[in-house]
Amino acid sequence: MDQATFIAELREIVKPYAKNQEALAQISLSTDFINDLKINSANLVDVVLDVEEKYDIVIQNEEMERMLNVQAAMDIVNAKLQEK
Amino acid sequence: MIGNDIIDLHLAEKESNICRRGFLDKLFLPAEQDIIAAAAQPAAMVWLLWSCKEAVYKIIHRHSRERLYAPHHYVCALQQVTPTIVTGTVMHHQQRWYFKSTGMGACIHTQAAASLLLLEQVQVFTGYYLTTNYTDLLPGRVFYKDAAGIPFTRNRYTGECRPVSVSHHGKYLGIASI
Numbered sequence: 373m374d375q376a377t378f379i380a381e382l383r384e385i386v387k388p389y390a391k392n393q394e395a396l397a398q399i400s401l402s403t404d405f406i407n408d409l410k411i412n413s414a415n416l417v418d419v420v421l422d423v424e425e426k427y428d429i430v431i432q433n434e435e436m437e438r439m440l441n442v443q444a445a446m447d448i449v450n451a452k453l454q455e456k
Numbered sequence: 457m458i459g460n461d462i463i464d465l466h467l468a469e470k471e472s473n474i475c476r477r478g479f480l481d482k483l484f485l486p487a488e489q490d491i492i493a494a495a496a497q498p499a500a501m502v503w504l505l506w507s508c509k510e511a512v513y514k515i516i517h518r519h520s521r522e523r524l525y526a527p528h529h530y531v532c533a534l535q536q537v538t539p540t541i542v543t544g545t546v547m548h549h550q551q552r553w554y555f556k557s558t559g560m561g562a563c564i565h566t567q568a569a570a571s572l573l574l575l576e577q578v579q580v581f582t583g584y585y586l587t588t589n590y591t592d593l594l595p596g597r598v599f600y601k602d603a604a605g606i607p608f609t610r611n612r613y614t615g616e617c618r619p620v621s622v623s624h625h626g627k628y629l630g631i632a633s634i
Binding site: 387408412413414415416417418420422424433435436438439440 | 470471472473476477478479482483506510523524525526527528571607
């Protein structure tokens, strides 16, 4: 999946949880879910679950550990989609 | 080696659907889910256990500076449960941490430390709807964060610095210091 498509889809996923809407408007590969978007740590699991549902994949705990920013999320999703 | 975490239960209820499929599995180990299921107030127990993991994560992060979203690495066990105070331990890899959680209004405030003795020495401040400017709440001290975002306080007169743990959620604010 190309970068622009993924970022656009991820923006919709994180929208309900992002407390910093300005950072959401500027979302890029380097955007950090907690530090930039101000998503609370309990809602980060909702982002993981939403991503799982959207792409019909299962994210293991070891993969979730690093899923703190857009780049990491894209790497995980792309790797999972290639496994299919 | 202290950490704290505060949770506004009203806000948590709005922000998270704890009944959502997969939610508890991703955050809690099977034994922790058993504690939640057996609790008189399961939703409050979810947030209590989560605050324990967060309080210990803050200690670990202060020292390792490594950010990891790994709730399964923090294994909670309860020791004493009363209507107002819950105590217990959190195992992180081979290290045991001790916690104490208190309820005040609609919030849960948890402090964690490396030993029971240290936990007893923690100065705890739990605030409701005050300011998020921590300096205003620390007489004679100035609150600051270092370049990595780790919080400290400095004595306004002597310049002496101490680590501090701060937490803010919804209408509640918590500070733990030695």
